[in-house]
Amino acid sequence: MSLQILLNGLATGSIYALIATGFALIFNVLKFSNFSHGATMTAAAFAAYFLVSANGAGLAATLAVAGIAGAAIALFGEFVGFRRITLNHSSSTYFFVSSITLGTLYEGLVTVKVGSNFYNFPRFFTNPTINLGDFVISTSDIMMFTISMVALIILAYVIQKTRLGRALRAVSFDRDTAQLMGIDSTRIIQLTFVISGVLAGIAGVFLGIKYTLYPTLGSLVVKGFIASVIGGLGSLTGAVIGAVLLGVVETILLSVLGSGYSTIATFAIMLVFLLLRPQGIAGSNVQEKA
Amino acid sequence: MEPMLKVTDLRVNYGHIEALRGVSIEVQKGQIVSIIGANGAGKSTLLRTISGLVKSLGGKVEFEGEALPAKPSKIVAKGVVHVPEGRKTFSGLTIRDNLLVGGYLYKGKDLEKDLEEQYSLFPILRERKDQFAGTLSGGEQQMLAVARGLMSRPKILLLDEPSMGLAPLIVNQIYDLIRQIRDRGITVLLVEQNARKALGICDYAYVLENGVINLSGTGDELLRSDAVRKAYLGG
Ligand SMILES: Nc1ncnc2c1ncn2[C@@H]1O[C@H](COP(=O)(O)OP(=O)(O)O)[C@@H](O)[C@H]1O
Ligand SMILES: [Mg+2]
Numbered sequence: 001m002s003l004q005i006l007l008n009g010l011a012t013g014s015i016y017a018l019i020a021t022g023f024a025l026i027f028n029v030l031k032f033s034n035f036s037h038g039a040t041m042t043a044a045a046f047a048a049y050f051l052v053s054a055n056g057a058g059l060a061a062t063l064a065v066a067g068i069a070g071a072a073i074a075l076f077g078e079f080v081g082f083r084r085i086t087l088n089h090s091s092s093t094y095f096f097v098s099s100i101t102l103g104t105l106y107e108g109l110v111t112v113k114v115g116s117n118f119y120n121f122p123r124f125f126t127n128p129t130i131n132l133g134d135f136v137i138s139t140s141d142i143m144m145f146t147i148s149m150v151a152l153i154i155l156a157y158v159i160q161k162t163r164l165g166r167a168l169r170a171v172s173f174d175r176d177t178a179q180l181m182g183i184d185s186t187r188i189i190q191l192t193f194v195i196s197g198v199l200a201g202i203a204g205v206f207l208g209i210k211y212t213l214y215p216t217l218g219s220l221v222v223k224g225f226i227a228s229v230i231g232g233l234g235s236l237t238g239a240v241i242g243a244v245l246l247g248v249v250e251t252i253l254l255s256v257l258g259s260g261y262s263t264i265a266t267f268a269i270m271l272v273f274l275l276l277r278p279q280g281i282a283g284s285n286v287q288e289k290a
Numbered sequence: 291m292e293p294m295l296k297v298t299d300l301r302v303n304y305g306h307i308e309a310l311r312g313v314s315i316e317v318q319k320g321q322i323v324s325i326i327g328a329n330g331a332g333k334s335t336l337l338r339t340i341s342g343l344v345k346s347l348g349g350k351v352e353f354e355g356e357a358l359p360a361k362p363s364k365i366v367a368k369g370v371v372h373v374p375e376g377r378k379t380f381s382g383l384t385i386r387d388n389l390l391v392g393g394y395l396y397k398g399k400d401l402e403k404d405l406e407e408q409y410s411l412f413p414i415l416r417e418r419k420d421q422f423a424g425t426l427s428g429g430e431q432q433m434l435a436v437a438r439g440l441m442s443r444p445k446i447l448l449l450d451e452p453s454m455g456l457a458p459l460i461v462n463q464i465y466d467l468i469r470q471i472r473d474r475g476i477t478v479l480l481v482e483q484n485a486r487k488a489l490g491i492c493d494y495a496y497v498l499e500n501g502v503i504n505l506s507g508t509g510d511e512l513l514r515s516d517a518v519r520k521a522y523l524g525g
Contacts, residue, residue: 163394170380170391176343177378179362180371181442182395 003135005255006248011141013247014148015206019224020231020239021155022199028172028234029192030086032095036077037200038221039106042213044070044197045204046110049119049213059124059143063202070201074193077102086189103218111215119213121205144206151202152240155195159236168192226270231281238282246270292355294319294477295340295370295446300349302335309335311501312349317446317494322468322478324488324509326522327498333481334375336498337448340479341365341372353446367395369445375454375481377435381424385415388423388434392441408437411470429460436467446477453484465491485522489513497522 019041026034048066057065081098084090125139159165170178171188179185203224207217227246231238249269253262274280293316302310309332317323327333338344340351342362351358358365380388389408393401409416412433418426423434432452439447449468453461465487472478482488489495489509497505497518505517512518 163390163397166383166387166391167394169383169387170394173380173382174378176362177374177380178391179343180341180366180374181391181438182363182366183391184361184363 003132004137005251007137007141007145009248009251010244011138011145011148011247012210012251013244014145014152015203015210016223016227016243016247017152017240018148018199018203018206019221020227020243021152021236022196022203023221023224024228024231024234024236024239025192025196025199027228028236029168029189030082030095032092032099033225034077034196035096035099036081036103036106037196037224038218039103039110040070040073040077040197040218041200041204041207041221042215042218043073043106043110043204044201045208045213045217046114046119048201048205049121049208050113053121056122062121062124063147063205066201066205067198068201070197070199070204071194072197073106074197074200075190078190078193083186087186107215107218114215116215119208121209121213124209140209144209147202148206151199155199156236158195164188164191229280230270230273232279235280235282238280241281291318293317294354295479296350296352297336297340298350298352300336300339300351301347302332302339302344303347304335309501310339310346310349313498313501313503314349315496315503315506317477317479319477320472320475321493322472322480322491324480324482324492324495325498326482326485326488326495326512326518328521329483331498332501333498334450335501337372337374337450337479337481340448341370343372366442369443370448371439371442371444371446372448373435373439373450373452375450377428377431379423379426379431379434379438381422383423384420385423385426385434386419388438389415389441392438393443395442404441404443408440411440411467412437429456429463432456432460432464433467436464436471440471440476444476446479447471448479448481450481451483452480453482453487461487485518486513489518 023034023037044066047069048062052065053062081102082095085094085098128139129136130139159168167178167183167188168191170181170183171185175185207220223246224243227243228239230246231242250262250266253265257265295317297313297315300310300313313336325333325336335344339346342360342365353368353370358368358370380391389405393404396404414430415434415437423431426434452464456464468478468480468491480488480492489512492509495506495509495512496503505512505515
């Protein structure tokens with residue numbers, strides 16, 4: 001196996017990790033699977049494309065705008081789709097329906113704007129590859145891997161070491177009790193959606209760079225979803241490990257089997273894994289709401 | 291003297307269930323006041339309404355002469371701190387993080403000082419500060435829940451059944467602790483099914499039955515009352 005393939009797998013896996021953690025964060029706090037996450041990625045990436053990249057802005061501006069757009073969309077979704085059912089402690093079905101509805105709405109709006117066309121981000125790098133001795137590696141792979149890892153490390157630090165991170169964990173465990181400590185649970189839930197939205201925006205741009213931009217790009221969220229299940233739903237560390245594993249396995253299979261069979265093989269491996277270890281890598285068996 | 295906490299004609303429903311049907315109590319500053327009652331009497335509902343987790347249909351809760359804010363997080367900031375029934379420690383957070391969450395409203399040096407204070411009051415928590423709260427025994431979790439409450443700097447501490455499910459020896463430790471807390475100048479509103487213990491420690495007590503207060507008096511008065519002895523002290 002060559003270094004290129006490994007690096008390519010790591011880059012893919014790190015995008016999945018951004019998706020999976022964004023997904024797992026919401027799962028942790030509200031105990032439901034946010035099926036609007038994929039469409040949030042697409043919409044945020046398109047927003048960045050039309051607002052800045054199409055006008056010649058660079059990667060940093062594109063990522064910043066995508067992150068802000070993702071946060072805004074996620075906040076909107078929290079307020080419109082989830083706030084009331086959260087406060088009423090409603091059944092999981094409502095979360096399920098709400099998140100699917102929101103996702104469909106976002107995707108519809110994007111489709112109305114762009115049709116079924118494909119869009120390309122401008123080339124962000126003058127040199128698409130870097131030569132490292134005998135190896136030729138893709139600049140964008142290195143960039144995506146590095147930025148994803150930095151984002152995940154910052155996230156881990158915030159969650160483990162800061163006051164807001166502790167509050168976020170407390171709210172994830174028990175919203176009512178957290179309020180008895182002076183924590184405004186609604187604010188913390190909003191904060192979680194903001195973080196999740198920023199991760200979605202960055203992931204959306206990376207997917208766009210990798211595969212071009214199109215209205216159903218967000219369906220790749222499935223990969224992040226699988227990764228977070230493999231990792232153990234709700235565990236952020238598990239989600240990252242699951243995602244990187246998935247990216248690497250997928251990329252290796254792709255190079256060995258070609259595009260048709262590799263997808264089938266990847267999903268088959270994941271299914272077998274979940275049969276053997278349904279609770280995922282990180283282990284604890286949480287009950288899901290939706 | 292004006293009471294520190296004054297609850298007037300408080301009414302709370304859950305759907306069709308009338309959990310509180312016009313409850314009035316007063317708590318004087320510096321005292322321990324107990325509320326005893328059977329399972330389902332409405333004791334937890336009363337505390338949950340004072341701390342803002344449950345909304346009332348009618349009646350008033352006044353603290354230091356003013357109505358309390360609506361949000362639980364704002365109520366804590368006023369110094370009304372509720373240690374809920376069943377301890378509710380954050381099992382997947384370390385003991386230190388549990389305490390720091392308790393001190394969420396405070397920052398920096400003050401927070402460190404508060405933490406140090408809890409560790410000296412509860413040496414076991416210092417020893418195990420980096421372990422998950424879920425690894426503690428029931429009694430230790432209750433200590434942690436109280437310590438976490440103290441981190442919120444209470445003027446009044448609302449304790450919901452702190453002796454629940456604990457061995458007699460541990461219950462005695464918890465009650466010693468409640469006395470110490472009172473001696474530090476923190477007012478205590480104690481809710482218990484364990485009537486003997488709760489009446490033994492308090493300055494004043496109320497008996498709550500089916501959402502109404504049926505009896506009140508000093509701890510000694512209630513311990514001697516026939517009605518209380520029949521219903522709550524086993525004859
Ligand atoms: N969340 C709830 N939903 C519906 N009914 C409740 C709820 N909590 C308590 N109740 C009912 O309200 C009454 C008082 O309960 P509670 O305040 O928990 O009593 P206690 O703490 O004295 O055991 C009981 O009849 C109980 O079944
Ligand atoms: Mg109770």
